[in-house]
Amino acid sequence: MSKVSHHSSINSTLRIGNAQAFWGDSPDAAVRLLEARPDLDFLTLDYLAEVSLSIMAIQKDKNPEAGYAADFVELAGSLAPFWRAGCHTRIVTNAGGLNPMGCALACRDVLQAADCPVRIGVVTGDDVLARLKNSTDSTRFKNLETNQPLEEVRDRLVTANAYLGAQTAAEALARGAHIVICGRVADPSLTVAACRAHFGWSDTEYDRLAAATVAGHLIECGTQLTGGISTHWMELRQPENLGFPIVEMSVDGSFVVTKAEGTGGEVSEFTVKEQLLYEIGDPACYLSPDVTVSIQHVTVVERGRDRVEVSGARGFPPSPMLKVSATYRDGFRAEGMLVIVGPEAPSRARRAGEVVIARMRQAGFAPERWHIEALGSGDVVPGAVGRQDDLFECVLRIAVADRRREVAECFSRQLASLVTSGPAGVTGYTSGRPPVRPIFGYWPCLIPAAEVGPTVTILEAV
Amino acid sequence: MNGQSKRVKLREIAFARSGDKGSNSNIGLFAYTPEGYQYLRQVLKPETVARHFQALKPTEVKRYELPLLNAFNFVLVGALGEGGSRSLRVDAQGKALGIALLELEVEIPATLWAKCLREKRESRDE
Numbered sequence: 001m002s003k004v005s006h007h008s009s010i011n012s013t014l015r016i017g018n019a020q021a022f023w024g025d026s027p028d029a030a031v032r033l034l035e036a037r038p039d040l041d042f043l044t045l046d047y048l049a050e051v052s053l054s055i056m057a058i059q060k061d062k063n064p065e066a067g068y069a070a071d072f073v074e075l076a077g078s079l080a081p082f083w084r085a086g087c088h089t090r091i092v093t094n095a096g097g098l099n100p101m102g103c104a105l106a107c108r109d110v111l112q113a114a115d116c117p118v119r120i121g122v123v124t125g126d127d128v129l130a131r132l133k134n135s136t137d138s139t140r141f142k143n144l145e146t147n148q149p150l151e152e153v154r155d156r157l158v159t160a161n162a163y164l165g166a167q168t169a170a171e172a173l174a175r176g177a178h179i180v181i182c183g184r185v186a187d188p189s190l191t192v193a194a195c196r197a198h199f200g201w202s203d204t205e206y207d208r209l210a211a212a213t214v215a216g217h218l219i220e221c222g223t224q225l226t227g228g229i230s231t232h233w234m235e236l237r238q239p240e241n242l243g244f245p246i247v248e249m250s251v252d253g254s255f256v257v258t259k260a261e262g263t264g265g266e267v268s269e270f271t272v273k274e275q276l277l278y279e280i281g282d283p284a285c286y287l288s289p290d291v292t293v294s295i296q297h298v299t300v301v302e303r304g305r306d307r308v309e310v311s312g313a314r315g316f317p318p319s320p321m322l323k324v325s326a327t328y329r330d331g332f333r334a335e336g337m338l339v340i341v342g343p344e345a346p347s348r349a350r351r352a353g354e355v356v357i358a359r360m361r362q363a364g365f366a367p368e369r370w371h372i373e374a375l376g377s378g379d380v381v382p383g384a385v386g387r388q389d390d391l392f393e394c395v396l397r398i399a400v401a402d403r404r405r406e407v408a409e410c411f412s413r414q415l416a417s418l419v420t421s422g423p424a425g426v427t428g429y430t431s432g433r434p435p436v437r438p439i440f441g442y443w444p445c446l447i448p449a450a451e452v453g454p455t456v457t458i459l460e461a462v
Numbered sequence: 463m464n465g466q467s468k469r470v471k472l473r474e475i476a477f478a479r480s481g482d483k484g485s486n487s488n489i490g491l492f493a494y495t496p497e498g499y500q501y502l503r504q505v506l507k508p509e510t511v512a513r514h515f516q517a518l519k520p521t522e523v524k525r526y527e528l529p530l531l532n533a534f535n536f537v538l539v540g541a542l543g544e545g546g547s548r549s550l551r552v553d554a555q556g557k558a559l560g561i562a563l564l565e566l567e568v569e570i571p572a573t574l575w576a577k578c579l580r581e582k583r584e585s586r587d588e
């Protein structure tokens with residue numbers, strides 16, 4: 001591995017890679033990406049889906065030092081050899097979860113032991129759980145989707161985190177942090193932070209912030225930009241080695257998305273368009289804490305193999321309100337699957353499913369909610385394709401939910417009994433009784449940005 | 463059937479990707495050609511998409527047009543029931559809705575269909 005110089009001029013192109021799209025994504029992606037592209041200025045690593053924090057809350061309950069994505073600590077350690085060899089790639093991540101400082105301290109220990117001390121920036125202030133729990137004003141923190149008052153779930157709240165913008169993470173970078181560890185930050189803001197720190201953009205350069213937000217949105221799901229879940233997936237080269245995505249950003253906000261040479265998949269008009277609209281609402285009004293973005297006039301143009309230029313994003317002032325992602329305890333669930341073989345297998349599967357529910361009822365544990373699917377017969381998206389009943393095999397899937405844990409436990413036992421009491425040709429029972437899991441309801445709401453005070457703590461290398 | 467037109471699945475003239483946003487699902491749908499986009503603008507109304515997914519009981523389907531991308535964003539309000547964490551469906555996050563939308567059949571002029579197929583082949587084989 002060769003040493004690379006630090007591109008500090010703001011006129012140089014900024015190279016930002018993403019090597020983690022969710023908690024549990026490929027753990028060696030960062031190493032592979034840096035092996036291929038040691039010239040990257042930044043790696044962004046995204047660990048937080050909507051309910052990830054509630055899992056971290058359970059971990060933190062058991063151990064106050066936990067509550068973050070421990071995988072990241074290991075990943076940081078795996079990058080020590082690169083940094084010791086002179087690689088200057090910096091990291092911006094939301095791996096801190098509910099305990100960014102705990103995550104940072106663990107990283108510092110691992111990197112010290114690896115003889116690679118670095119300065120770590122810690123961004124906190126997103127946790128607003130106490131604010132929601134103590135609020136006495138019943139008009140506040142209503143559910144954004146249903147308009148229900150917080151009263152209905154307040155006693156059961158598990159987490160409440162405001163989506164922070166890029167500013168505080170950018171400040172940590174400006175103060176020389178090599179790794180910036182945040183909790184809940186809007187996913188694209190990890191990329192926006194890198195751009196703001198490098199180019200010195202102010203918080204009113206809306207079109208540039210919009211461009212960086214679009215860039216961040218495109219790379220935040222990792223290999224979804226390079227062919228993952230693409231309609232054309234079957235045509236991809238080397239699907240076992242999909243490259244992770246890279247943004248090359250210029251000071252004026254124009255950018256190209258690409259991937260490392262020699263990796264599989266493609267960065268094409270096709271993959272970029274699909275990811276551009278992934279999980280968005282009104283294209284004229286994409287809300288982020290940094291900027292409100294319109295992608296209405298965005299164009300996507302191929303500029304060579306695996307190089308796509310994306311331009312035309314327009315930015316407007318952000319909302320004075322921040323989105324809060326809260327979760328609350330909402331009972332228990334369990335789900336299980338069995339393979340059903342035989343003529344008209346879907347009918348057998350459905351009948352076997354009804355038997356399980358009937359037995360639960362007999363046992364005094366009728367579930368509040370349940371759902372039976374004969375997978376293979378068209379039940380995944382019912383009605384979209386004709387239902388097929390003339391199948392010789394299908395998968396029976398049953399899911400139940402209830403406020404009472406015992407109901408989900410009862411289901412778990414009753415499903416297993418189908419192995420000896422179900423139809424001829426019932427098979428595939430190899431993974432044991434399905435586990436009972438808590439349900440975390442999702443409670444999106446708003447808080448005035450002025451009431452949230454994110455702060456940076458710098459953890460010096462020692 | 464009229465000899466000048468053909469009944470085809472959307473996947474012959476478009477591609478798609480879907481996901482979730484709370485209890486809503488969105489589907490990005492992309493025509494392979496500008497002509498295909500203009501045609502779909504006329505025939506692929508929000509009601510058409512709502513009917514295709516009626517078993518999921520969306521309370522509303524919104525269609526946003528992105529002509530520079532030959533694309534639409536369909537938002538299926540309420541199609542994921544009570545959202546990803548509470549839904550008991552195997553596809554709680556609506557990941558399969560995009561590819562399922564491509565199974566919708568539309569009536570398309572034969573000449574337009576031929577042009578779409580040709581351009582799709584050229585752009586994917588380059």
